[in-house]
Amino acid sequence: xxxxxxxxxxxxxxxxxxxxxxxxxxxxxxxxxxxxxxxxxxxxxxxxxxxxxxxxxxxxxxxxxxxxxxxxxxxxxxxxxxxxxxxxxxxxxxxxxxxxxxxxxxxxxxxxxxxxxxxxxxxxx
Amino acid sequence: xxxxxxxxxxxxxxxxxxxxxxxxxxxxxxxxxxxxxxxxxxxxxxxxxxxxxxxxxxxxxxxxxxxxxxxxxxxxxxxxxxxxxxxxxxxxxxxxxxxxxxxxxxxxxxxxxxxxxxxxxxxxxxxxxxxxxxxxxx
Numbered sequence: 001x002x003x004x005x006x007x008x009x010x011x012x013x014x015x016x017x018x019x020x021x022x023x024x025x026x027x028x029x030x031x032x033x034x035x036x037x038x039x040x041x042x043x044x045x046x047x048x049x050x051x052x053x054x055x056x057x058x059x060x061x062x063x064x065x066x067x068x069x070x071x072x073x074x075x076x077x078x079x080x081x082x083x084x085x086x087x088x089x090x091x092x093x094x095x096x097x098x099x100x101x102x103x104x105x106x107x108x109x110x111x112x113x114x115x116x117x118x119x120x121x122x123x124x125x
Numbered sequence: 126x127x128x129x130x131x132x133x134x135x136x137x138x139x140x141x142x143x144x145x146x147x148x149x150x151x152x153x154x155x156x157x158x159x160x161x162x163x164x165x166x167x168x169x170x171x172x173x174x175x176x177x178x179x180x181x182x183x184x185x186x187x188x189x190x191x192x193x194x195x196x197x198x199x200x201x202x203x204x205x206x207x208x209x210x211x212x213x214x215x216x217x218x219x220x221x222x223x224x225x226x227x228x229x230x231x232x233x234x235x236x237x238x239x240x241x242x243x244x245x246x247x248x249x250x251x252x253x254x255x256x257x258x259x260x261x262x263x
Contacts, residue, residue, distance in 0.1 A: 013169055013209045017162065024158040025151075056204065085208035087223070107211025107219050110162060111155055 003028040005117070006046060008039030008065065009054035009083065017110055018052060018083075026114035036060030036068070044074040050121055052104070055084040055095065063098055070099070079121055083108075166213055170258055173209070176202050177250050180225065184243045187235060199243075200229035206250065218253045221246045 005028050009015050012034075019030040031046050033039035036053075037060055043051060051069070055062035062082055069075045079101035084091070087105060095103050102120035104113075117123075183199030186192060203226035210218030225246045228239055235243075 011205060016165055017212050020158060020161045020165065024161065025154050085204055106208035110158060110212060
């Protein structure tokens with residue numbers, strides 16, 4: 001059965017490129033949300049195998065969204081990978097300290113995104 | 126003639142064929158993704174050009190009384206450009222947009238040299254977007 005990935009990002013471009021990439025290269029099902037609040041709702045109903053979560057979003061940012069996902073029993077066990085354009089070491093340490101499953105960096109290579117997700121999560125298929 | 130055949134030979138043939146098929150499917154998927162991204166670029170390039178205009182206006186506003194708001198908007202816009210340009214095949218665009226973001230996020234007033242460099246970055250970004258928009262641009 002195909003993996004299902006939820007992408008939470010306020011940027012249309014990023015959501016669309018990431019979705020095309022994961023669907024075309026890996027054959028995964030992709031669901032999208034354009035805000036942290038909507039992403040939490042979608043995660044609870046869709047039960048994705050993993051979540052790609054943008055860091056900088058208006059209203060509810062990625063770290064806050066992650067903490068809420070963790071605090072919600074229906075979504076607490078879903079692995080979350082942060083997707084960020086922040087490359088400074090201090091930002092990376094802060095994000096890693098949250099307890100996310102991994103951090104992926106923007107800009108990503110659309111040809112390699114699925115492999116990066118699989119590698120971080122230890123998916124063999 | 127009593128020919129002896131390695132029993133693994135058939136397996137190796139089948140395995141090589143499967144690998145070839147997988148590689149061919151992967152190449153097809155890559156080509157399809159390339160085409161889809163080219164279409165998406167056509168749909169989205171005007172939005173990226175609008176963002177560049179926002180960045181240019183923010184930098185032009187750095188010497189105005191409401192410079193702080195301009196600077197914040199400029200940093201956010203540069204951040205967004207840095208996050209997407211490389212994905213659309215413009216890694217240099219990501220690099221210089223990131224440079225603009227870091228400069229705009231610095232504490233304290235910016236020097237005339239830093240502001241001049243920011244203007245230069247927006248000119249370079251405009252050129253890169255222009256080139257990418259040409260029919261043979263990647």
